[in-house]
Amino acid sequence: MMPESRPQDKMLSMVPSFLMLLLAGAPASAAPVHSAQPAAAAAAQDKPSPKDPLQAELESLMTEYRAAMKAWSKARQEDPKAPRPVPQFWDRYSALAEKGSPDSLLWMAQNAAYQFEGRKKEITAKKLECYEKLITGHPRFAFADELPRMITNEKKYFERGDMDRLLSLLLLKSESRDVQAACLESLTRILADTSATEADKKRAEEYKLRLEKEFEGTLIVDRMRAAEFKKNNLQVGMVAPDFTHRDVEGVEFKLSDYRGKVVLLDFWGFW
Amino acid sequence: MAMLPHERSLVERLKNEPFALLGINTDTDKQEYLTKAKEHKVTWRSAWEGKTGGPLSTKWGIEAYPTLYLIDHKGVIRKYWLGSPDEPELDKIIDELVAKAKADK
Numbered sequence: 001m002m003p004e005s006r007p008q009d010k011m012l013s014m015v016p017s018f019l020m021l022l023l024a025g026a027p028a029s030a031a032p033v034h035s036a037q038p039a040a041a042a043a044a045q046d047k048p049s050p051k052d053p054l055q056a057e058l059e060s061l062m063t064e065y066r067a068a069m070k071a072w073s074k075a076r077q078e079d080p081k082a083p084r085p086v087p088q089f090w091d092r093y094s095a096l097a098e099k100g101s102p103d104s105l106l107w108m109a110q111n112a113a114y115q116f117e118g119r120k121k122e123i124t125a126k127k128l129e130c131y132e133k134l135i136t137g138h139p140r141f142a143f144a145d146e147l148p149r150m151i152t153n154e155k156k157y158f159e160r161g162d163m164d165r166l167l168s169l170l171l172l173k174s175e176s177r178d179v180q181a182a183c184l185e186s187l188t189r190i191l192a193d194t195s196a197t198e199a200d201k202k203r204a205e206e207y208k209l210r211l212e213k214e215f216e217g218t219l220i221v222d223r224m225r226a227a228e229f230k231k232n233n234l235q236v237g238m239v240a241p242d243f244t245h246r247d248v249e250g251v252e253f254k255l256s257d258y259r260g261k262v263v264l265l266d267f268w269g270f271w
Numbered sequence: 272m273a274m275l276p277h278e279r280s281l282v283e284r285l286k287n288e289p290f291a292l293l294g295i296n297t298d299t300d301k302q303e304y305l306t307k308a309k310e311h312k313v314t315w316r317s318a319w320e321g322k323t324g325g326p327l328s329t330k331w332g333i334e335a336y337p338t339l340y341l342i343d344h345k346g347v348i349r350k351y352w353l354g355s356p357d358e359p360e361l362d363k364i365i366d367e368l369v370a371k372a373k374a375d376k
Contacts, residue, residue, distance in 0.1 A: 226332025234331060236350060240342045243327055245318035248296065248304065253316070256346065261289040262368040264281070265340040267333050269297040269323065270272055270307045 058101050065089050086114035097130070102138035105130045110150070113157070124157040131166050139173035145219070147179070148186035163190050181218040184211045240265075274337060274355050275311050281365070282315055289344055289372040290365065291315070297323040297336065341365065344372035 068085035075082040090108075097104040108115075109130035116122040131151060134141060141147075151158070151166050158166075164187065171183035184207045191204035215221045233241045242256045255263070282292050294317030298304045301319065308317075320328055323336065334353065341350045341364060350364060 222329050223332070226329065229330060230332050234340075234348065234351070236348050238348055239346045240340065240348050243330075245295070245327060247316050248301065248308070248319045250319075253318075255293075255342075258291050258293070258342075259346055260344050260372070261291045262344055262365060262372055263342040264290075264292045264365065265295065265342060266274070266278070266292065267295045267297065267328055267331075267336055267338045268272065268274070269336060270304065270311075271298060271323075 054096065054099055054101055058096055058103055061089070061092055061096065062103075084111075084114045086111050090115050097133070100137070102134055102141040105134040105138070106141075106143070109134065120157065124162075127154060127157055128162060128166070132169065135166065135170045135173055139170070140175070144170070144174055144176065144179045145182050148182040152186045152190060160190055160193070160195070177215060178218050178220065181211060181215040181220040184208075184215070185220045185224060275313070277358050277361075278315070279312055281362070285365070285369065288369050289376075290369050294318065295320060295325075295327055297321075297325055297328060341368070343368050344375060 065085070068089070072082060072085050090111075093104045093107050093111075097108060109127050112123045112126040112130070116126065131147070135144075135147070138144075147170060148167055151163055154163070167183045167187050167190075171180055171187070174180055174183070188204050188207045188211065191200040191207070196204065211221060211224070229241075240255060242254055244252060244254050246252050255265075278292055281290075292315040294313070294315060296304065296317040297320045299322050307313075318327065320326065324333075337352075337355060339352045339356060340348055341361075343349050349368060352361075
């Protein structure tokens with residue numbers, strides 16, 4: 001039993017509430033997972049001002065959509081086949097996207113499968129179109145650092161080539177190091193799978209090198225390093241890697257100072 | 272935070288045993304921390320990270336708070352938890368490890 005969600009626990013799924021709203025009800029696999037670190041600094045760049053009329057329109061549409069999603073999840077308990085409230089919102093999001101709302105493009109990309117139910121070709125085409133417009137028209141979009149992961153999650157609709165094209169485009173267009181690093185990391189992964197050609201493998205290696213050389217200190221590189229570190233050093237049965245730290249009084253200590261004692265190490269905070 | 276009452280009781284119960292609770296604290300305001308630590312009787316040592324995603328949390332890839340690692344007297348990781356552990360389970364495994372540590376002395 002693992003009571004993961006006590007009210008005081010800080011299960012860090014620090015996804016901006018704004019994005020959660022856009023993705024409300026998205027399949028679990030598409031739910032954004034964030035690290036414990038604060039959102040990328042880049043995320044602050046394109047924060048729309050609340051006084052912007054386009055923004056106001058978007059917000060009221062999202063409020064309506066969210067209410068419809070709530071009603072839908074209730075209805076679904078009675079009737080598991082209750083349709084998602086996407087078609088009745090589609091044209092309005094589409095109109096906002098035309099007017100230049102990146103959030104609406106993202107909503108469309110994420111919901112195309114419910115608009116074109118079962119028509120895979122159309123879904124794929126619409127998703128590609130929306131992601132592409134988002135990347136070329138709004139490379140500084142606040143959640144651009146989430147895009148690589150969203151794109152690589154579209155396995156049901158995108159071929160590797162589609163993902164490659166979109167990620168390479170975002171890599172080219174974005175000026176944010178965090179976004180660029182996320183693109184490189186995703187590209188490294190999709191290019192190195194089992195069906196990779198020699199040329200792909202070579203590119204994957206180049207990207208990995210670039211990541212390590214040029215993107216030290218970005219969230220994505222930190223996360224990659226940590227994943228590696230965990231795998232090699234932090235498994236049950238391994239000797240806990242020693243560290244030196246200062247306590248709240250400023251006194252330096254080492255984990256190994258406690259050898260001979262059972263240690264419960266607690267990463268915590270009052271916040 | 273949710274664990275503090277149980278942690279206080281652990282520290283009190285095992286004060287004469289080979290056991291140490293070590294916090295890795297990720298608050299940002301030290302003055303505020305010190306006030307709250309006093310209020311909540313946090314008597315055990317805590318490392319100061321200065322933020323969530325501080326140096327050690329980043330290196331260890333901490334994804335949720337609290338995350339706990341239980342390390343035996345030889346320095347070997349015996350268990351870890353993402354989120355607060357079940358208290359009876361935690362007590363049981365700590366008691367077993369403390370008994371081993373004493374037997375090895």
